[in-house]
Amino acid sequence: MSDSAQKRAIENYRSRQTKRGIARFEIQALDADRELIRTLARKLTSEGPEPGLLRRTIQQAVAGEPPKTGGVLAALRRSPLVSADLDLSRPREKGRKVDL
Numbered sequence: 001m002s003d004s005a006q007k008r009a010i011e012n013y014r015s016r017q018t019k020r021g022i023a024r025f026e027i028q029a030l031d032a033d034r035e036l037i038r039t040l041a042r043k044l045t046s047e048g049p050e051p052g053l054l055r056r057t058i059q060q061a062v063a064g065e066p067p068k069t070g071g072v073l074a075a076l077r078r079s080p081l082v083s084a085d086l087d088l089s090r091p092r093e094k095g096r097k098v099d100l
Helices: 002-019 031-044 048-062 072-076
Strands: none
Touching: 031 048
16 A cells, blocks of 8 residues: 555645646766756755856856856946936034044
8 A cells, every 4th residue: 555655745746846847857967066067956955046146157157158247337337227317315414533
């Protein structure tokens, strides 16, 4: 009985993973890289911004392309404050006298 229960549990688990968009596949690599590849796979399937950054970094490394520059400048140009008419001036004060 436990054999069929185990098979159902595996099928249910794999069904849930498929719904999340996670696919099973086999790769061939060095045995020394086993934990590295497993850790990488776990990080790529996690939530948040880290997987996207990791994915882009790996794609650039594999493609051999140099990293694109100007990312900070492009982000600043997309800022909603670009078109805002802000007065960033402030009064200049001499300060206080300090007796040392």
